[in-house]
Amino acid sequence: MTKTSKRCVEVGTGGHWTYSVKLPSLFFWLSLLVDKGEDYRRFGGKRGERAMPVAKPESSDSRVIAHVDMDCFYVQVEQRKQPQLRGLPTAVVQYNEWKGGALIAVSYEARKFGVKRSMRGEEAKEVCPQVQLVQVPVARGKADLSGYRNAGSEVVSILARRGRCERASIDEVYLDLTDAAEMMLADNPPQGMETIDEEALKSHILGLNNEDGSDVKENVRKWIHRHNADHRDKLLACGILIVAELRMQVLKETEFTCSAGIAHNKMLAKLASGMNKPAQQTVVPFSSVKGLLDTLPIRKMKQLGGKLGISLQMDMGVNTVGDLLQFPEEKLQERYGINTGTWLWNIARGISGEEVEGRLLPKSHGSGKTFPGPRALKTVPAVQHWLNQLCEELSERLCSDLDQNKRIAHTLTLHARAYKSSDTDSQKKFPSKSCPLRYGTAKIQEDAFNLFQAGLREYIGFYGGKTQGSHCSGWGITSLSVSASKIVPIPSGTCSIAKYFQGQSTSHFSSMQSSDNLNTEATLSLPSGSECYSEVNLSEPKIDFPKEESWIKDTVPDLDLQEQKDLSSTLSEKTQDGFIQEDISPLLLSGCLEQNRSKQQQDLTKDESQFKSEYKERKGKRLKDKGTYSIIELFKSYNPNPSGSFLSHEYNRTVGGTDASSSSYSRDEEEGRREAWGYNIDEIDSSVMEELPTEIQDEIKSWMQPHKRRPNNMVKRSCTISHYFSPSKKS
DNA sequence: ACGGGTCAGACT
DNA sequence: TAGTCTGAC
Known part of the structure; x- marks a missing residue:
């Protein structure tokens, strides 16, 4: 343990390797061992090495890290909604139609009766007839987890008060309490306290021998009070008090109980949090680490619950974490690669350098649904229907994120699972596809659908989908999901640009976003091989499928898909070139939250025509504004105009190009950049520069250094600024 | 052909 | 980068 991990290779951003308390279901194991045969062996060779844990240096072995885990969280959320369920055996189920739905959370009362996660509702009733089954809320035909997400946020906001806080999942949080503990140790050390909080006294301290009927709480009190303790133990003692306090605060403010682990790193804290549930906390003093790990089954360690853990067992004969100790680091590296080998060597010794990330918000949002078997x-229309539902939810969540957290997502990704009934090439997987994310429900729906079609085309191959007109198209989609990632904060703070934005309604943020959308042109003019979205033409569906209207009316009576289609088509403006010019997401976005409250689709059509005329006005105005010197001025000149993009036109003129050939690339780069915004960048005031996000500053600075030329992928690189404001169909 | 719906991260 | 894959809850 004393070994500091200078030896570790620093690669990647690192994850959170801790361990899973919950045992994988039997089904999972069988599927691994039976279905996938000897898949785990892939971890052996260097070629098969992927998605493996990576070791990171441990900054200190005296950190105070806590892992807080909500007890059967979904159940608690439902019990808070329906207090009469408190104390009763309760489980949360989803999709009640088939066999009573699947259990996704089980109260501790119900567990006593043998009710388990992964049971069906009917099974649960069999083993515990009085079990209360509560359904997961459903919206748009799919499970709606927003209530749980929001409840999780409540908890996070409380836990974040005492130190760096990382939201690890919907119901788990890591805390770095080192500073708080050090402060307590300096100002008001536990050793000097007359009374120790009752909740803290209920802590479990690993390795503290509670022999023969001795008062457990008294032992804990003594441990916390010890004057001759190791510095690290004293810090943990502070951690005990802080975490106990936080957990009580969570209970008081949210009515939720949670369990916690307190240790010197994330791995051990996570290990501990699951050891005494519910509503208790467990501490891992430095001195008891070895004893804890020695007999710990290897697959209970986080990251070792899957194939890697199986490989360790099967190939190396490692059954406990302690068994790992016998292997020299080189041996492990030889077998599992440098990074994973070092990581394994470290975790065997309780060393884990993962930092608590300090992230309260998710890095991505996703919405998905499975369509099992029959x-x-x-x-395609069926897929489109469900995609629309998923996109609606996603769009709603993105709007909330924008509104509440001032963040913008930049990438839209579509995932699907599919099977081909005809071809025996059922191994082939449906490819995921992504594209720049444009805000607005209709746009997201449109883009997601086009991504799907691109994926499908690739999936079925040239002649695979010929039978589309009749009954059997030869394929089936068993799961669909859309997700939004690359979420970055909108610049905010005290600078004037931010103030400018913040002084405006959200609609002005939105006006920054969907400006340049001549995606087809952009795609075409990118150097071949360097474009990111080849194969995906978002404007022109490549496959002709039956129209959805008839299908929709027949199968989904209450569908407003047609409405949405109207919306998306009316909001798209066909240009003379036949390209779709979409520049109206500001309106959609500004109405985002209002829309959520009351659907006012009719008004949108009106807004849209209004928008079009405004758009034409702006178009002219943009040209006139060529030569504005200050970015601020440029912004302000469009201030009174509630919608529209001011960067797009000039950008497209330069990059999208009036000539489709690649001649725009041979042009002098600096010249191109200088003209890109229609004014001389050399005349930007330095104070204005400072107000820009550093990302943009860097780019502008690079423009001003004529000798520093960048590679020939100028288009991709030079659009950072406009892309920053305009996440549209190019990157 | 999945516990279902989401997330995160590593690697190419 | 986009895309695949592992792993966890």
Whole structure:
């Protein structure tokens, strides 16, 4: 343990390797061992090495890290909604139609009766007839987890008060309490306290021998009070008090109980949090680490619950973490690669350098649904219907994120699972596809659908989808999901640009976003091989499938898909070139939250025509504004105009190019950049520069250094600024 | 052909 | 980068 991990290779951003308390279901194991045969062996060779844990240096072995885990969280959320359920055996189920739905959370009362996660509702009733089954809320035909997400946020906001806080999942949080503990140790050390909080006294301290009927709480009190303790133990003692306090605060403010682990790193804290549940906390003093790990089954360690853990067992004969100790680091590296080998060597010794990340918000949002077996989607309109539902939810969540956290997502990704009934090439997987994310429900729906079609085309191959017109199209979609990632904060703070934005309604943020959308042109003019979205033409569906209207009316009576289609088509403006010019997401976005409250689709059509005329006005104005010197001025000149993009036109003129050939690349780069915004960048005031996000500053500075030329992928690189404001169909 | 719906991260 | 894959809850 004393070994500091200078030896570790620093690669990647690192994850959170701790361990899973919950045992994988039997089904999971069987599927691994039976279905996938000897898949785990892939971890052996260097070629098969992927998605493996990576070791990171441990900054200190005296950190105070806590892992807080909500007890059967979904159940608690439902019990808070329906207090009469408190104390009763309760479980949360989703999709009640088939066999009573699947249990996704089980109260501790119900567990006593043998009710388990992964049971069906009917099974649960069999082993515990009085079990209260509560359904997960459903919206748009799918499970709606927003209530749980929001409840999780409540907890996070409380836990974040005492130190760096990382939201690890919907119901788990890591805390770095080192500073708080050090402060307590300096100002008001536990050793000097007359009374120790009752909740803290209920802590479990690993390695503290509670022999023969001795008063457990008294032992804990003594441990916390010890004057001759190791510095690290004293810090943990502070951690005990802080975490106990936080947990009580959570209970007081949210009515939720949680369990916690307190240790010197994330791995051990996570290990501990699951050892005494519910509503208790467990401490891992430095001195008891070895004893804890020696007999710990290897697959209980986080990151070792899967194939890697199986490989360790099967190939290396490692059954406990302690068994790992016998292998020299080189041996492990030889077998599992440098990074993973070092990581394994470290975790065997309780060393884990993962930092608590300090992130309260998710890095991505996703919405998905599975269509098991016979419910697989077999027609494109069916897929489109569900995609629309998923996109609606996603869009709603993105709007909330923008509104509440002032963040913008930049990438939209579509995932699907599919099978081909005809071809025996069922191994082939449906490819995921992504594109720049444009705000507005209709746009997201449109883009997601086009991504799907691109994926499908690739999936079925040239002649695979010929039978589309009739009953059997030869394929089925068993799961669909859309997600939004690359979420970055909108610049904020005290600078004037931010103030400018913040002084405006959200609609002005939105006006920054969907400006340059001549995506087709942009795609075409990118150097071949360097474009990111080849194969995906978002404007022009490549496959002709039956129209959805008839299908929709027949199968989904209450569908407003047609409405949405109207919306998306009316909001798209066909240019003379036949390209779709979409520049109206500001309106959609500004209405985002209002829309959520009351759907006012009719008004949108009106807004849209209004928008179009405004758009034309702006178009002219943009040209006139060529030569504005200050970015601020440029912004302000469009201030009174509630919608529209001011960067797009000039950008497109330069990059999208009036000539489709690649001649725009041979042009002098600096010249191109100088003109890109229609004014001389050399005349930007330095104070204005400072107000820009550093990302943009850097780029502008690079423009001003004529000798520093960048590679020939100028288009991709030079659009940072406009892309910053305009996440549209190019990157 | 999945506990279902989401997330995060590593690697190419 | 986009895309695949592992792993966790």
